[in-house]
Amino acid sequence: MQTSSDYVAQHKDRFLSELIELLKIPSISADSAFSQDVINTAEMVEKALKEAGCDSVEICETEGYPIVYGEKIINPDLPTVLVYGHYDVQPPDPLELWDSPPFEPIIKETEEHPEGAIFARGASDDKGQMYMHVKALEFMVNTDQLPCNVKFMIEGEEEVGSVNIATFVANNKEKLKNDVILISDTGMISKDYPSITTGLRGLSYVEVEVTGPNRDLHSGLYGGAVANPINILSKMIASLHDENNHITIPGFYDKVAELTPNERAEMAKAPFNLEAYQNALKIESVYGEKGYTTNERNSIRPTLDVNGIWGGYTGEGAKTVIPSKAYAKISMRLVPHQDWKEITELFTSHFENIAPKGVKVKVTPHHGGQGYVTPIDTIAYKAAAKAYETTFGKTPIPQRSGGSIPIVSLFEKELGSKTILMGFGLDSNAIHSPNEHFGLWFYYKGIETIPYFYKYFTEMSVK
Numbered sequence: 001m002q003t004s005s006d007y008v009a010q011h012k013d014r015f016l017s018e019l020i021e022l023l024k025i026p027s028i029s030a031d032s033a034f035s036q037d038v039i040n041t042a043e044m045v046e047k048a049l050k051e052a053g054c055d056s057v058e059i060c061e062t063e064g065y066p067i068v069y070g071e072k073i074i075n076p077d078l079p080t081v082l083v084y085g086h087y088d089v090q091p092p093d094p095l096e097l098w099d100s101p102p103f104e105p106i107i108k109e110t111e112e113h114p115e116g117a118i119f120a121r122g123a124s125d126d127k128g129q130m131y132m133h134v135k136a137l138e139f140m141v142n143t144d145q146l147p148c149n150v151k152f153m154i155e156g157e158e159e160v161g162s163v164n165i166a167t168f169v170a171n172n173k174e175k176l177k178n179d180v181i182l183i184s185d186t187g188m189i190s191k192d193y194p195s196i197t198t199g200l201r202g203l204s205y206v207e208v209e210v211t212g213p214n215r216d217l218h219s220g221l222y223g224g225a226v227a228n229p230i231n232i233l234s235k236m237i238a239s240l241h242d243e244n245n246h247i248t249i250p251g252f253y254d255k256v257a258e259l260t261p262n263e264r265a266e267m268a269k270a271p272f273n274l275e276a277y278q279n280a281l282k283i284e285s286v287y288g289e290k291g292y293t294t295n296e297r298n299s300i301r302p303t304l305d306v307n308g309i310w311g312g313y314t315g316e317g318a319k320t321v322i323p324s325k326a327y328a329k330i331s332m333r334l335v336p337h338q339d340w341k342e343i344t345e346l347f348t349s350h351f352e353n354i355a356p357k358g359v360k361v362k363v364t365p366h367h368g369g370q371g372y373v374t375p376i377d378t379i380a381y382k383a384a385a386k387a388y389e390t391t392f393g394k395t396p397i398p399q400r401s402g403g404s405i406p407i408v409s410l411f412e413k414e415l416g417s418k419t420i421l422m423g424f425g426l427d428s429n430a431i432h433s434p435n436e437h438f439g440l441w442f443y444y445k446g447i448e449t450i451p452y453f454y455k456y457f458t459e460m461s462v463k
């Protein structure tokens with residue numbers, strides 16, 4: 001019987017050229033100028049799922065971008081794996097920082113990827129990783145090795161908060177019914193240390209507006225006598241962390257699930273090289289909450305970060321002006337048991353409270369989602385671990401990630417399903433950044449590994 005590794009070796013050039021075609025379409029969900037491209041990408045995914053062997057594929061309309069749904073049911077008595085992924089991508093800005101255009105994929109060898117990496121927006125997040133699943137299905141169907149039922153649900157609004165998918169999931173519980181959800185939209189430690197993501201952070205994203213005088217003012221005539229919204233906003237933001245980099249919003253930490261010393265010791269065993277981390281980012285030192293390691297700060301601890309700040313004059317030269325308004329976009333990464341809606345409320349009332357007289361403050365919540373942790377004593381985790389053992393020759397390390405995929409906790413709530421996160425990206429893939437890329441070795445290894453998950457999950461479930 002042909003193995004997935006043989007099949008990949010035989011079809012690797014085609015697997016790559018198909019991915020290149022998918023990466024050429026700028027499916028930027030955040031920017032309505034690209035809405036036709038987003039829709040075209042959905043159609044491409046539909047076609048790919050049909051060709052890979054799904055029995056039925058449909059484009060499900062939502063209030064926003066469509067969800068591509070496909071399935072192959074071989075026997076209702078067998079387990080069902082639901083694959084989730086997203087075909088939309090982040091905006092590529094700032095364009096000038098890309099070494100090659102974001103939607104003209106090219107293969108380049110790098111120190112980290114001597115076998116080559118594909119550079120394009122979405123290469124790793126999530127078109128490349130999603131497409132591994134389509135090709136894994138093709139392998140299983142073509143070689144008669146699909147051991148169970150499979151459903152695919154590929155959405156186009158993940159990068160803008162999966163707002164409409166919540167309704168879709170709630171209205172299609174029967175259709176989406178499954179025994180496990182499988183997602184490749186995260187990363188692993190490295191080639192030598194494969195890892196399985198066991199946790200995701202939640203998110204609360206807000207925009208704030210500070211208004212001072214009713215119009216922009218001459219900074220000489222009025223400067224010093226009225227509140228400057230940018231000065232005030234900067235002060236307010238600075239006050240959100242104390243000298244130990246703890247967040248100062250009252251109640252913010254109340255529900256944070258603290259890890260036991262044992263769990264922290266386990267976490268600390270994961271390979272991590274602080275110097276290499278700093279070198280990769282060209283920083284002299286890391287920075288963060290006192291009392292926690294870098295790996296803890298970026299996974300099991302909540303954060304508050306300004307993602308963007310603007311106001312006043314930012315054009316060429318100098319303009320002496322006190323602006324009427326100042327703005328910022330702020331994200332808070334949350335950990336299990338923190339409720340994102342509650343945190344959004346805590347933030348809002350705190351931000352309103354600390355505003356001095358002389359300015360008005362408006363807080364507008366954007367999107368958000370709950371965090372997620374998954375136990376490692378489940379069949380799904382064991383099957384995934386065995387799959388990595390088969391193709392990497394190593395037992396994967398369980399690792400909590402700092403990123404967010406809000407749909408994962410929603411799946412648990414609406415469908416009662418656990419998710420297994422088999423990510424094949426690396427932190428260095430520059431997702432959401434210029435020069436995003438995905439190592440070809442990881443792309444092919446993913447296609448090779450995924451079918452073993454199906455095999456072991458089915459074997460372990462059907463006893």
Ligand code: BES
Nearest residue numbers: 125158159160161185186187401403404
């Ligand atoms: N795939 C990422 C999330 C991710 C990446 C998790 C790497 C773990 C490791 C996803 O596409 C993403 O970017 N999510 C957003 C949240 C969303 C609500 C916009 C995020 O984490 O910022």
Ligand code: MN
Nearest residue numbers: 125126158185
């Ligand atoms: Mn993603």
Ligand code: MN
Nearest residue numbers: 090125159432
């Ligand atoms: Mn993303």
